[in-house]
Amino acid sequence: MLQYELLTLPLGIAAGRDVVHLAPGAALRHRPLFTLLEREPGSPFTLRTERGRGIVSTLRPLRHPGTHRLKVQALAPGGYRAPSIFLLLISVSPYPY
Numbered sequence: 001m002l003q004y005e006l007l008t009l010p011l012g013i014a015a016g017r018d019v020v021h022l023a024p025g026a027a028l029r030h031r032p033l034f035t036l037l038e039r040e041p042g043s044p045f046t047l048r049t050e051r052g053r054g055i056v057s058t059l060r061p062l063r064h065p066g067t068h069r070l071k072v073q074a075l076a077p078g079g080y081r082a083p084s085i086f087l088l089l090i091s092v093s094p095y096p097y
Helices: none
Strands: 002-009 020-021 035-041 045-050 054-058 066-075 085-092
Touching: 002 020, 002 066, 020 085, 035 045, 045 066, 054 085
Parallel strands: 002 085
Antiparallel strands: 020 054, 035 066, 045 054, 066 085
């Protein structure tokens, strides 16, 4: 399954803030493993898995506007099901709203 997620964030979000919670389809609901497949060099975002969800958070404060692309895979333990792929486009606004 392929999912696109578009997200707009205001300038100035602090480091360590969760910005997106990813949940795979029903076929992968049993504690999937999330992996960051692609991330731009210098991207201010990271991924962790917590309670069966992938959580994207900030590594450092969002001080510069721009667009960031992340590709995340959710895979069932044992790999016996097709993975869910998330393509995230995150736009950091030039304004703090």
